Amino acid sequence: MPEWIYPDFEPLPVRPLFLCVISNTDTGKIPGLSAAGTTPELTDYTPGADAELVETNRIITMPELPEAPGGSPTPAIVTKAALNLTGIPSMFVASGLRKKPAVPYVELGGAAGSDIRMSSALPDARTIYENAALLGRKLSSLSDCVFIGESIAGGTTTALAVLRALGYDCGVSSSFQSNPTALKEEVVAQALRRAGVKQGDLRKDPLKAIEEVGDPMMPAALGLIRGLKGCRAVLAGGTQMAAVLALAKALAIEGDISIATTKYIIEDRSAGFKEIVESTGRAYYYADPGLERSKIPPVQIYAQGYVKEGVGMGGASLLAGIHGISQDQLVEETDRVLMTVELPKK
Amino acid sequence: MPEWIYPDFEPLPVRPLFLCVISNTDTGKIPGLSAAGTTPELTDYTPGADAELVETNRIITMPELPEAPGGSPTPAIVTKAALNLTGIPSMFVASGLRKKPAVPYVELGGAAGSDIRMSSALPDARTIYENAALLGRKLSSLSDCVFIGESIAGGTTTALAVLRALGYDCGVSSSFQSNPTALKEEVVAQALRRAGVKQGDLRKDPLKAIEEVGDPMMPAALGLIRGLKGCRAVLAGGTQMAAVLALAKALAIEGDISIATTKYIIEDRSAGFKEIVESTGRAYYYADPGLERSKIPPVQIYAQGYVKEGVGMGGASLLAGIHGISQDQLVEETDRVLMTVELPKK
Numbered sequence: 001m002p003e004w005i006y007p008d009f010e011p012l013p014v015r016p017l018f019l020c021v022i023s024n025t026d027t028g029k030i031p032g033l034s035a036a037g038t039t040p041e042l043t044d045y046t047p048g049a050d051a052e053l054v055e056t057n058r059i060i061t062m063p064e065l066p067e068a069p070g071g072s073p074t075p076a077i078v079t080k081a082a083l084n085l086t087g088i089p090s091m092f093v094a095s096g097l098r099k100k101p102a103v104p105y106v107e108l109g110g111a112a113g114s115d116i117r118m119s120s121a122l123p124d125a126r127t128i129y130e131n132a133a134l135l136g137r138k139l140s141s142l143s144d145c146v147f148i149g150e151s152i153a154g155g156t157t158t159a160l161a162v163l164r165a166l167g168y169d170c171g172v173s174s175s176f177q178s179n180p181t182a183l184k185e186e187v188v189a190q191a192l193r194r195a196g197v198k199q200g201d202l203r204k205d206p207l208k209a210i211e212e213v214g215d216p217m218m219p220a221a222l223g224l225i226r227g228l229k230g231c232r233a234v235l236a237g238g239t240q241m242a243a244v245l246a247l248a249k250a251l252a253i254e255g256d257i258s259i260a261t262t263k264y265i266i267e268d269r270s271a272g273f274k275e276i277v278e279s280t281g282r283a284y285y286y287a288d289p290g291l292e293r294s295k296i297p298p299v300q301i302y303a304q305g306y307v308k309e310g311v312g313m314g315g316a317s318l319l320a321g322i323h324g325i326s327q328d329q330l331v332e333e334t335d336r337v338l339m340t341v342e343l344p345k346k
Numbered sequence: 347m348p349e350w351i352y353p354d355f356e357p358l359p360v361r362p363l364f365l366c367v368i369s370n371t372d373t374g375k376i377p378g379l380s381a382a383g384t385t386p387e388l389t390d391y392t393p394g395a396d397a398e399l400v401e402t403n404r405i406i407t408m409p410e411l412p413e414a415p416g417g418s419p420t421p422a423i424v425t426k427a428a429l430n431l432t433g434i435p436s437m438f439v440a441s442g443l444r445k446k447p448a449v450p451y452v453e454l455g456g457a458a459g460s461d462i463r464m465s466s467a468l469p470d471a472r473t474i475y476e477n478a479a480l481l482g483r484k485l486s487s488l489s490d491c492v493f494i495g496e497s498i499a500g501g502t503t504t505a506l507a508v509l510r511a512l513g514y515d516c517g518v519s520s521s522f523q524s525n526p527t528a529l530k531e532e533v534v535a536q537a538l539r540r541a542g543v544k545q546g547d548l549r550k551d552p553l554k555a556i557e558e559v560g561d562p563m564m565p566a567a568l569g570l571i572r573g574l575k576g577c578r579a580v581l582a583g584g585t586q587m588a589a590v591l592a593l594a595k596a597l598a599i600e601g602d603i604s605i606a607t608t609k610y611i612i613e614d615r616s617a618g619f620k621e622i623v624e625s626t627g628r629a630y631y632y633a634d635p636g637l638e639r640s641k642i643p644p645v646q647i648y649a650q651g652y653v654k655e656g657v658g659m660g661g662a663s664l665l666a667g668i669h670g671i672s673q674d675q676l677v678e679e680t681d682r683v684l685m686t687v688e689l690p691k692k
Contacts, residue, residue: 089485
């Protein structure tokens with residue numbers, strides 16, 4: 001096992017598959033909350049553009065490369081690099097997605113999530129959950145190890161809201177270097193008030209927590225891991241996926257379930273990634289993509305805590321590592337992906 | 347090998363996958379042309395309803411069970427029975443589909459095909475072809491043997507048009523017992539005149555033949571088999587899929603490609619299934635689902651040449667047979683599926 005992967009991830013998957021759930025939530029459009037898009041309006045297009053980048057190295061339906069306001073490019077470039085180097089197949093799964101990508105993807109249906117301050121997040125969580133479980137069951141007979149990433153702008157805030165509804169006290173990460181913690185807490189407090197829910201009230205009704213203050217990525221990821229029973233399921237993400245683990249525990253979903261993320265999440269002191277995961281009793285893994293060695297400054301600053309996670313970047317890096325790819329190779333390929341990505345003509 | 351499967355299908359697939367391309371074409375709405383729906387308007391909903399039936403045994407988005415004007419139910423019931431009995435995973439693939447199913451499916455994009463008498467069939471055949479090839483490449487690392495069925499009302503007429511454009515002289519099958527051959531030939535003649543194409547003119551430009559007089563199922567099936575190179579690809583259908591084989595030959599697509607259908611197609615004297623397939627040099631297989639033994643008269647009459655094929659019924663039956671399912675079990679399960687399918691409340 002290379003030293004940039006912690007701890008050993010064994011056994012080596014035989015037919016790994018990398019899924020990535022793509023969703024929209026209007027919670028992500030609250031100004032200052034998400035760095036997944038240069039303007040709140042563009043965040044609707046970010047998940048589809050991430051899918052296009054990973055599938056074809058072209059951005060087709062978004063006018064620009066998804067990037068944070070500070071100029072850091074989408075973590076999809078790291079995921080794409082890892083998948084290029086390993087040849088592991090990817091599949092994007094739309095759940096409550098408003099702007100569809102122009103590449104093949106699996107459609108689970110559902111509407112985009114609403115602004116959780118204003119109304120229930122999503123009324124059709126159960127349908128998405130069942131549809132995703134159906135898909136997971138199919139994939140479990142084709143793959144022995146399925147990674148599940150996410151791309152949903154604003155997802156850490158809905159994750160925080162769900163964690164509070166389930167009774168968790170700790171915080172979540174941010175795509176900003178400086179976590180807008182106070183704003184997130186305020187949004188979550190408003191959402192819980194609107195829903196008439198106090199901390200811990202929905203401990204025994206996790207689907208209700210999603211319906212009220214969650215987002216459409218959550219029932220999709222949960223349904224997938226439920227359907228994948230018998231196969232190894234690895235959630236690939238930071239505190240958003242830790243919240244999914246917490247929901248899975250509340251739903252008593254069984255199976256070989258773990259979580260993989262980046263070193264940047266592990267080092268984020270504003271967030272309780274380890275605390276949440278440990279409380280679920282599931283294993284966690286993380287990879288250090290070594291992006292400080294990138295030749296491109298907006299990529300280098302990932303290592304200073306910008307972006308941190310997304311599009312399953314940590315899990316994909318881990319897959320690269322266990323398949324014998326070096327950190328240097330991953331960084332070099334990440335730079336190459338970013339330099340060669342085809343953008344729409346202006 | 348059971349005696350109702352011809353000839354031996356070997357070796358036994360290890361991780362088979364059953365795909366079904368679902369598409370719409372306005373050519374299917376020409377009165378009298380297709381039996382896939384009780385009225386031309388309803389044919390738009392048939393492919394999605396077939397997906398819903400196979401995935402959940404429920405019809406969700408169509409007001410009734412898809413059936414032929416004579417009352418024969420959709421061949422999806424046989425496919426569903428075969429997949430139930432074998433546990434083989436299915437995945438529906440939308441290409442130019444107007445009415446989307448309420449179950450998980452893969453989206454390839456593209457608009458529904460137009461009435462080939464009036465305008466070019468589909469302008470985006472190349473995009474669908476490339477998207478499908480991308481999907482095929484992914485699936486080739488998960489499965490060793492992929493069956494590809496279709497559900498597209500009106501598809502035999504567009505198949506006939508494409509065959510003529512490629513220079514083939516023979517006929518195609520029909521979902522009606524009495525093939526409306528004269529009407530089909532008239533529609534095809536009008537379409538070729540409109541496109542300024544004479545028989546055989548597009549022998550060397552198969553994608554142009556699809557764009558002018560084909561339908562959106564064709565580039566999807568072709569892209570899939572191209573992407574599946576290195577894996578066994580079996581087209582599951584009658585003369586529509588034979589036309590895809592002819593297109594694949596013209597495109598010089600390589601790989602382990604064959605076709606599987608029902609005995610009802612093989613026995614159809616109005617159509618040149620064998621002739622087309624033999625000219626492509628590819629192997630064909632067929633299964634006799636034995637539906638004359640059904641307890642339900644509208645299913646029994648399949649054996650008299652109603653419906654004949656669709657939703658990969660022949661290929662799915664073959665998969666059941668090679669997995670040790672008897673003809674009696676398949677018929678019994680087909681009846682059970684039909685008797686238990688959940689319909690929308692009126």
